[in-house]
Amino acid sequence: MFIALFAAVSFPGLRLAGPTDGDLVDRFQHGDGRAFDEIVRRYQDKVYTLCRRWLDDVQGAEETAQDVFIALYRSLPGFRGEAQLSTWVFKVTLNHCKNHRLYRSRRGYRRHETIGGPPEDDGPERQIADEGSGTDAKVHRSEAESLVTHALAQLDEEHRQILLLRDVEDLPYEEIGDILDLPRGTVKSRIHRARAELAAILARKIGREDL
Numbered sequence: 001m002f003i004a005l006f007a008a009v010s011f012p013g014l015r016l017a018g019p020t021d022g023d024l025v026d027r028f029q030h031g032d033g034r035a036f037d038e039i040v041r042r043y044q045d046k047v048y049t050l051c052r053r054w055l056d057d058v059q060g061a062e063e064t065a066q067d068v069f070i071a072l073y074r075s076l077p078g079f080r081g082e083a084q085l086s087t088w089v090f091k092v093t094l095n096h097c098k099n100h101r102l103y104r105s106r107r108g109y110r111r112h113e114t115i116g117g118p119p120e121d122d123g124p125e126r127q128i129a130d131e132g133s134g135t136d137a138k139v140h141r142s143e144a145e146s147l148v149t150h151a152l153a154q155l156d157e158e159h160r161q162i163l164l165l166r167d168v169e170d171l172p173y174e175e176i177g178d179i180l181d182l183p184r185g186t187v188k189s190r191i192h193r194a195r196a197e198l199a200a201i202l203a204r205k206i207g208r209e210d211l
Contacts, residue, residue, distance in 0.1 A: 022081065025085060029077055051093065054101070054161070056150060068092055098157065155201070173187045
C-alpha cells in the first residue's frame with residue numbers, strides 16, 4: 001500500500017489501473033460474483049444509452065438493458081475471449097434491441113400514433129449536465145437530445161446502429177467492424193451515408209418547427 005501511495009505522489013501522471021475486462025471475466029468464471037457487478041457498473045450507462053437511442057422509449061430501454069445483463073450473466077461462463085468484452089456486450093445489446101423492436105412492431109406499438117410524432121415518454125429523460133447556474137443550457141440540450149433521438153428512430157436499422165456505435169458510443173472503426181462483421185471501408189462509407197440521411201431528417205424536422 002505504501003509503495004502504491006508513494007508512486008502516485010511521486011509521479012502525478014501515474015494512475016493505478018483497475019482490473020481489465022479480461023481480469024473481470026476470468027474472476028467471474030472462477031466464481032467471483034463481484035466481478036460481474038463491476039462489469040455491470042462499467043457498461044450499464046453505455047448499454048442503456050444504446051437501448052434508449054435505438055428504441056426511442058424509456059421503459060422499453062430499461063427493460064431491454066436489464067435483459068441484456070441477464071443474457072450476459074448467463075452466457076459469460078462460456079465466453080472465450082475471441083473478441084473484446086466490449087465488442088461482445090455491444091453485439092448482445094444490438095441483438096436485444098432488434099428483437100424488442102420486432103416484438104413491438106408485431107404488437108402494433110404506436111400504430112395509432114398521430115402525424116405530429118411519437119408521444120412523450122412517461123419516465124424522466126436522462127439529462128446532460130447543466131453548464132452552469134442561471135442558464136437554460138440544460139433545457140436546450142434536452143430538447144436537442146430528444147430531437148436527435150426521434151430522428152434516429154426514423155433511420156433504417158443499418159444506418160441507425162452504425163451511427164449509434166460511432167457517434168453515441170464513440171467506438172473506433174475497427175471495433176464497429178468487429179461488432180457488425182464489416183470491413184473498415186464499408187464502416188466508413190456507411191457512416192457517411194447515415195449521417196447524411198440523419199441530417200436530412202433533422203433539417204425537415206427543424207424546418208417544420210420553425211414555421
